[in-house]
Amino acid sequence: MIVYRKADVFSRRDAAYFHPIEAAPQKELAKIQEERLRAQLSYLGGASAFYRQKFASAGIRFDDIRTIADLARVPFTSKQDLRDSLKAAPPFGLHLAAPMRNIVQMQASSGTTGNPSYIAMTESDAATWQESQARGLFACGVRPGDFTLHAFSMSKGFVGGVPVFQAVQYMGAVDIPVGADGGVDRLLNACHDLKPRVVLGAPNFLIYLAEAVQQIRHHPATAFGVQRLVVGGEPGGGIPSVREKLSALWGAKVCELMGGTDIGCIFWAECDYQQGMHMVAPDYVLVELIDPESGAVLNMTDSARGELVYTALDRQASPLVRFRSGDHVVVTGTSCPCGRTGPMIRCFGRTDDMLIVRGVNVFPSAIQDIVGAMQPDTTGTVRVLADFHGHTTQKNLKILVERGYSYPVGAAADLKARIETRIRNALSIKVDAQIVAPDSFEKPGAKKVALVLRENPGLWAET
Numbered sequence: 001m002i003v004y005r006k007a008d009v010f011s012r013r014d015a016a017y018f019h020p021i022e023a024a025p026q027k028e029l030a031k032i033q034e035e036r037l038r039a040q041l042s043y044l045g046g047a048s049a050f051y052r053q054k055f056a057s058a059g060i061r062f063d064d065i066r067t068i069a070d071l072a073r074v075p076f077t078s079k080q081d082l083r084d085s086l087k088a089a090p091p092f093g094l095h096l097a098a099p100m101r102n103i104v105q106m107q108a109s110s111g112t113t114g115n116p117s118y119i120a121m122t123e124s125d126a127a128t129w130q131e132s133q134a135r136g137l138f139a140c141g142v143r144p145g146d147f148t149l150h151a152f153s154m155s156k157g158f159v160g161g162v163p164v165f166q167a168v169q170y171m172g173a174v175d176i177p178v179g180a181d182g183g184v185d186r187l188l189n190a191c192h193d194l195k196p197r198v199v200l201g202a203p204n205f206l207i208y209l210a211e212a213v214q215q216i217r218h219h220p221a222t223a224f225g226v227q228r229l230v231v232g233g234e235p236g237g238g239i240p241s242v243r244e245k246l247s248a249l250w251g252a253k254v255c256e257l258m259g260g261t262d263i264g265c266i267f268w269a270e271c272d273y274q275q276g277m278h279m280v281a282p283d284y285v286l287v288e289l290i291d292p293e294s295g296a297v298l299n300m301t302d303s304a305r306g307e308l309v310y311t312a313l314d315r316q317a318s319p320l321v322r323f324r325s326g327d328h329v330v331v332t333g334t335s336c337p338c339g340r341t342g343p344m345i346r347c348f349g350r351t352d353d354m355l356i357v358r359g360v361n362v363f364p365s366a367i368q369d370i371v372g373a374m375q376p377d378t379t380g381t382v383r384v385l386a387d388f389h390g391h392t393t394q395k396n397l398k399i400l401v402e403r404g405y406s407y408p409v410g411a412a413a414d415l416k417a418r419i420e421t422r423i424r425n426a427l428s429i430k431v432d433a434q435i436v437a438p439d440s441f442e443k444p445g446a447k448k449v450a451l452v453l454r455e456n457p458g459l460w461a462e463t
């Protein structure tokens with residue numbers, strides 16, 4: 001049952017984690033997950049025409065899949081499968097597995113590759129979303145009794161809006177529902193009037209917000225006394241240069257979280273030890289790590305890299321099995337002093353963002369990381385000019401880099417050479433860097449930062 005606030009939530013204020021399952025021994029957890037997996041598949045056998053067809057065409061019966069290892073036999077569900085499904089049976093697709101009268105809530109994905117896609121929730125689904133997000137927020141340092149300033153987008157049906165609001169409320173904190181779309185002035189007024197202990201938002205937007213404080217209110221953002229920044233929605237929170245900047249600008253500890261609209265908003269979150277994000281909802285989401293090329297399942301051992309694949313457990317309305325998230329992660333560790341069990345991860349890019357430069361895969365966030373580390377010679381701002389069709393180029397990759405505010409214009413050639421060398425050494429790709437003036441690019445507003453430009457903004461000059 002969906003509730004405003006979880007019972008006895010204040011008694012958990014000083015707990016090490018929000019729910020004991022976060023610290024369950026892996027063996028015990030696997031047992032719970034397998035029981036839930038069998039129950040979920042049995043539900044899908046009855047309720048999901050989409051998965052009945054998918055299993056039938058793969059020649060598998062639902063009750064063939066008894067264990068996590070068995071799951072490897074089930075074909076993946078791709079984003080394209082979902083797009084086709086939504087198109088075939090709008091608004092919630094052929095994979096809707098609950099009667100329409102049981103749908104109590106819907107959300108939309110940001111639709112990075114086209115139209116928004118819609119997902120549906122029953123009351124039970126909405127309750128599991130609240131619980132899993134609350135665990136994530138708690139891991140990131142939000143506590144019952146806190147005021148949290150909401151600086152994720154509140155509009156457009158995005159999961160950073162209403163669902164995050166619901167989870168903040170459920171875990172005993174009070175959301176200040178301004179939203180990135182409410183504008184900088186309102187957000188800063190709320191900071192001044194309500195003194196939130198926590199600010200929630202996209203990392204690049206929170207940098208922009210902190211920089212606006214000086215201009216608008218003539219004091220540094222540190223004067224607000226915010227103690228925690230909880231960031232997500234884009235990879236920046238895991239990029240060391242972005243994190244350090246954020247932390248310095250606000251004088252606050254930065255923790256990141258991650259999830260995905262298609263599965264349940266927030267289910268990865270970082271704890272006080274900041275070693276990577278823990279899976280906080282293993283009873284609702286079964287995670288696999290795969291080799292993105294071969295699709296083979298990889299062990300989540302230290303330093304393993306791959307793409308995350310999710311199977312929803314205990315999901316009624318828009319359930320997915322072996323969903324390829326497109327999130328590429330590295331396992332940063334397998335044990336943490338906080339007591340949470342299971343591997344920790346950082347996300348370094350999304351399949352949608354990946355470019356292939358003469359056969360070498362590269363994520364724009366990796367280029368941003370390198371340029372960001374070259375501050376103050378650069379402002380940390382870079383754009384990739386992908387003026388080619390699709391994701392693949394056989395030429396050097398064009399990038400535009402803002403020189404630092406006090407970096408001499410006359411020394412641009414030296415900066416260009418250093419950037420090109422660093423990127424070649426770190427990422428094994430050749431770039432052509434063009435140095436441009438500071439503040440050439442719009443700073444992030446309510447929108448996510450687009451690191452990749454598809455058209456020359458007029459700043460690229462062929463040499």
Ligand SMILES: [Zn+2]
Pocket residue numbers: 270271272273278336337338339340
């Ligand atoms: Zn931890």
